Amino acid sequence: MKTETRSEEFELSGFFSRSPLDRAGNGSSSLGFMDLLGVQDLTSHSLFDDMPPPPMPVILPPESSMVVNLPVTPNESSVSSSSTEAPNEQDLANGSAASDVDTELDKEKKEPSKGWEKKGQKRKREPRFAFLTKSGVDHLEDGYRWRKYGQKAVKNSPFPRSYYRCTTAMCGVKKRVERSSKDPTIVVTTYEGQHTHHSPVVPRGSNMMHRAPPTAVHSSSPTCRLRRLILVSRSISAKCHQSGIGTLIRRPAVPSEATGCFRT
DNA sequence: CGAATTTGACCAGCGC
DNA sequence: GCGCTGGTCAAATTCG
Numbered sequence: 155m156k157t158e159t160r161s162e163e164f165e166l167s168g169f170f171s172r173s174p175l176d177r178a179g180n181g182s183s184s185l186g187f188m189d190l191l192g193v194q195d196l197t198s199h200s201l202f203d204d205m206p207p208p209p210m211p212v213i214l215p216p217e218s219s220m221v222v223n224l225p226v227t228p229n230e231s232s233v234s235s236s237s238t239e240a241p242n243e244q245d246l247a248n249g250s251a252a253s254d255v256d257t258e259l260d261k262e263k264k265e266p267s268k269g270w271e272k273k274g275q276k277r278k279r280e281p282r283f284a285f286l287t288k289s290g291v292d293h294l295e296d297g298y299r300w301r302k303y304g305q306k307a308v309k310n311s312p313f314p315r316s317y318y319r320c321t322t323a324m325c326g327v328k329k330r331v332e333r334s335s336k337d338p339t340i341v342v343t344t345y346e347g348q349h350t351h352h353s354p355v356v357p358r359g360s361n362m363m364h365r366a367p368p369t370a371v372h373s374s375s376p377t378c379r380l381r382r383l384i385l386v387s388r389s390i391s392a393k394c395h396q397s398g399i400g401t402l403i404r405r406p407a408v409p410s411e412a413t414g415c416f417r418t
Numbered sequence: 419c420g421a422a423t424t425t426g427a428c429c430a431g432c433g434c
Numbered sequence: 435g436c437g438c439t440g441g442t443c444a445a446a447t448t449c450g
Binding site: 419420421422423424425426427428429430431432433434 | 435436437438439440441442443444445446447448449450
């Protein structure tokens with residue numbers, strides 16, 4: 155039930171913007187994930203300005219991608235400490251949500267966890283963000299180095315889910331990678347946590363040295379960026395939820411396809 | 419040879 | 435209490 159609820163969220167949010175490159179019908183160039191998410195050319199864009207750690211795959215010819223925040227469902231909150239539960243709209247309005255996030259992040263800094271509290275205590279879960287990418291490869295190169303620590307079969311899906319951890323010391327960021335059972339071309343990458351290092355490392359054997367580091371990464375502290383993104387994305391999600399529609403985010407590159415929502 | 423991946427076992431939470 | 439599931443661990447294996 156937990157899984158079904160979550161995957162349903164993905165389906166509701168499942169819209170894919172078309173990258174300029176894709177619109178041009180060229181899939182051979184190494185257009186990065188950041189390009190797809192609009193981070194590089196959207197440094198002045200309010201929504202993507204504060205994107206969490208920069209996913210920027212360069213391997214594939216990704217056709218499209220989008221980011222959604224994972225709403226904290228009742229199931230989610232049941233396994234999270236109360237301080238990590240999603241704030242309501244009222245909280246967002248009076249700013250208490252920000253302090254909650256701040257508190258949680260500060261706590262994480264003081265006691266970097268393995269994601270689980272000691273025996274007998276509830277597990278602690280950090281805010282998560284899911285990136286939907288239409289891609290031919292499962293593990294999208296995002297500039298960070300990841301170590302795979304597990305793989306599980308996914309219920310109701312022929313595709314396994316892979317678990318990765320950032321290999322940088324003291325950085326407890328994790329991500330899950332799985333394919334949509336309904337559309338195998340869609341890769342769902344869920345990031346959990348916040349990188350404690352600013353500069354993405356260069357993957358071995360890659361030619362990413364020529365890539366300029368994402369502006370957003372260096373523009374403010376990770377904590378600040380995460381908090382702002384949470385507020386923005388949650389607000390959008392909540393508003394769309396209120397009206398019974400899924401979240402839709404499109405790049406503003408094409409004026410006629412500006413940000414909006416779609417009915418599910 | 420060190421690092422990364424694979425994979426089965428294990429644990430905790432949840433529903434019944 | 436039991437079974438199911440998600441998530442993690444760690445030994446074995448593979449890779450560069």
